[in-house]
Amino acid sequence: MARAEAAGCEALVVTLDTTMLGWRTRDLDLGSLPFARGQGIAQYTSDPVFRRLVADRVAAAPPAPSPRPTPAAVRALLDVSRAHPGRFVDNLRSPVPRAAVQTFLDVYSRPTLTWADLAWLRERTRLPIVLKGVLHPDDARLAVDHGVDGLVVSTHGGRQVDGSVGAAEALPDVVAAVAGRVPVLLDSGVRGGADVVKALALGAAAVLLGRPYVYGLAVDGARGVQQVVEDVLAEADLTLGLVGCRSAREASGLPLRRTSRSVIEPPHRLST
Numbered sequence: 001m002a003r004a005e006a007a008g009c010e011a012l013v014v015t016l017d018t019t020m021l022g023w024r025t026r027d028l029d030l031g032s033l034p035f036a037r038g039q040g041i042a043q044y045t046s047d048p049v050f051r052r053l054v055a056d057r058v059a060a061a062p063p064a065p066s067p068r069p070t071p072a073a074v075r076a077l078l079d080v081s082r083a084h085p086g087r088f089v090d091n092l093r094s095p096v097p098r099a100a101v102q103t104f105l106d107v108y109s110r111p112t113l114t115w116a117d118l119a120w121l122r123e124r125t126r127l128p129i130v131l132k133g134v135l136h137p138d139d140a141r142l143a144v145d146h147g148v149d150g151l152v153v154s155t156h157g158g159r160q161v162d163g164s165v166g167a168a169e170a171l172p173d174v175v176a177a178v179a180g181r182v183p184v185l186l187d188s189g190v191r192g193g194a195d196v197v198k199a200l201a202l203g204a205a206a207v208l209l210g211r212p213y214v215y216g217l218a219v220d221g222a223r224g225v226q227q228v229v230e231d232v233l234a235e236a237d238l239t240l241g242l243v244g245c246r247s248a249r250e251a252s253g254l255p256l257r258r259t260s261r262s263v264i265e266p267p268h269r270l271s272t
């Protein structure tokens with residue numbers, strides 16, 4: 001948290017829906033387990049507290065007999081050594097990269113988190129605390145009662161609980177339960193400007209993009225991310241104009257008609 005504050009982060013987002021990873025069939029099909037290969041954990045391996053945990057683990061590890069290497073184990077060792085900070089050859093000989101992955105797998109999931117942990121966080125940071133992954137209005141009320149500063153209605157992009165209520169379906173009840181006390185944001189499935197306008201109409205204060213910006217990143221790095229964000233904003237701007245709103249604020253409460261999918265009613269504010 002101190003690192004986040006020092007880096008200029010303006011809020012702390014606590015994700016509620018990933019205390020364990022869900023059953024992700026596509027990842028399983030592809031054998032996509034990047035964390036187990038040391039990929040995507042630089043936030044941890046660059047953290048002094050985490051590095052101390054790893055050093056303690058290595059110091060405490062009893063000398064273990066080397067298992068017979070399999071091709072898969074060799075591939076994993078190469079990946080972990082490549083992903084870990086420092087020189088590849090040094091990493092190959094060191095127990096630290098593997099211990100870092102094991103330590104990450106130990107600390108990443110914590111299914112024992114409770115509402116009481118929020119007080120612990122509150123005491124340690126002055127940053128606003130936002131809870132991500134709220135879907136039920138009772139949880140939204142509890143969150144506000146525990147003093148959080150914002151909520152993100154999210155299904156983690158449908159990657160955690162298969163068959164969960166959709167984020168956009170859950171949003172109106174959460175917004176009603178919060179009754180304006182804190183901003184309610186939405187993510188999961190926002191792909192273009194029309195999705196932004198629908199979320200605003202359903203009461204979201206803002207939306208977040210997950211996969212779209214990663215797609216932009218894959219295609220064209222930082223410029224790709226910028227392009228994705230600009231395109232979504234441009235389409236949202238046009239859509240607002242087309243449905244007769246002069247600002248994003250005016251989209252709040254814009255009537256949506258429920259059909260087999262959510263559609264925006266034709267312009268309704270141009271009659272005067």
Ligand SMILES: Cc1cc2nc3c(=O)[nH]c(=O)nc-3n(C[C@H](O)[C@H](O)[C@H](O)COP(=O)(O)O)c2cc1C
Pocket residue numbers: 015132154155156157158187188189190208209210211212214
């Ligand atoms: C590659 C990747 C990594 C993610 N990592 C995190 C994470 O560390 N914490 C988190 O709360 N959500 C994480 N998410 C979930 C996103 O924040 C977001 O909730 C989800 O992707 C839904 O939005 P989307 O439909 O726009 O992708 C990740 C998503 C992706 C695609």
